Amino acid sequence: MKAKTAYSLHSPFVFDLYTRCINHSKSFEAFHSIEKLRSSLLHNPQLIEVTDLGAGSRKNKQDFRKVNAIARHSMSSRKVSELLFRLVDYFQPQHILELGTSLGINTLYLAKAQPSAQVTTMEGCPNIASIARKNFKSQQVESIQLMEGNIDKTLPYFLDNASKLDFVFLDANHREAPTIRYFEQCLAKSHEDSVFILDDIYWSQGMQRAWEQIQKHPQVMLTIDLFRVGLVFFRNKQPKQHFKLRF
Numbered sequence: 509m510k511a512k513t514a515y516s517l518h519s520p521f522v523f524d525l526y527t528r529c530i531n532h533s534k535s536f537e538a539f540h541s542i543e544k545l546r547s548s549l550l551h552n553p554q555l556i557e558v559t560d561l562g563a564g565s566r567k568n569k570q571d572f573r574k575v576n577a578i579a580r581h582s583m584s585s586r587k588v589s590e591l592l593f594r595l596v597d598y599f600q601p602q603h604i605l606e607l608g609t610s611l612g613i614n615t616l617y618l619a620k621a622q623p624s625a626q627v628t629t630m631e632g633c634p635n636i637a638s639i640a641r642k643n644f645k646s647q648q649v650e651s652i653q654l655m656e657g658n659i660d661k662t663l664p665y666f667l668d669n670a671s672k673l674d675f676v677f678l679d680a681n682h683r684e685a686p687t688i689r690y691f692e693q694c695l696a697k698s699h700e701d702s703v704f705i706l707d708d709i710y711w712s713q714g715m716q717r718a719w720e721q722i723q724k725h726p727q728v729m730l731t732i733d734l735f736r737v738g739l740v741f742f743r744n745k746q747p748k749q750h751f752k753l754r755f
């Protein structure tokens with residue numbers, strides 16, 4: 509209700525980003541095959557054992573879940589997936605990290621938007637990771653490195669060996685403390701032009717508190733709240749600003 513439109517934007521950076529990327533409906537060729545895959549996952553009744561290292565699905569607490577239920581409850585909407593693609597196409601990052609692969613739909617959007625980029629994605633459930641790997645193969649995408657294991661361990665190991673992070677999509681453990689901790693760990697490899705995206709910022713009170721704390725972080729200069737996702741920038745030549753925009 510409080511979200512603003514392009515007409516109220518006085519920041520040229522945000523105006524351009526909003527009109528040419530966020531609020532744009534441009535369709536790309538790559539969308540079709542990934543959406544075909546999403547649809548097949550939504551119809552896949554295969555039962556798999558799930559290792560849940562995060563806050564878990566609110567709808568499905570048991571250890572065995574059908575692939576179609578995982579697809580329904582843990583994948584972001586097509587609208588968010590397409591936004592991720594457009595953001596990568598707009599900013600052209602070379603070092604992309606995703607926390608929380610699930611079945612790999614958004615990983616494919618990130619990788620197909622910038623085929624020359626190095627895309628690393630992290631997933632804790634071995635059976636889900638195995639389906640994601642098959643999906644990357646079926647889509648003939650070879651630029652993705654999937655790190656399997658608890659992000660509490662895989663992230664510090666990855667960061668020790670990473671040169672920098674241009675684009676980070678945080679969509680794993682939807683709890684307040686891990687969200688802030690992963691954000692701060694990734695900050696060490698960020699730079700002035702890095703973009704961090706947080707999914708589900710209003711999913712719970714804990715996620716909302718994490719989002720508010722991240723907005724207040726001294727290194728964070730600009731945030732854009734699109735309600736479902738939050739965008740974070742570190743552009744230190746501008747005064748600190750927060751926007752809520754209609755998406």
Ligand SMILES: C[S@@+](CC[C@H](N)C(=O)[O-])C[C@H]1O[C@@H](n2cnc3c(N)ncnc32)[C@H](O)[C@@H]1O
Pocket residue numbers: 559560561562563582583584607608609610611612613614615630631632633636657658659660679680681682
């Ligand atoms: C919301 S889903 C990710 C959705 C995916 N990014 C997409 O939109 O298609 C979160 C995933 O993070 C994984 N996860 C949660 N906490 C984790 C942790 N501590 N370590 C590794 N993986 C974790 C879960 O197994 C789940 O598959």
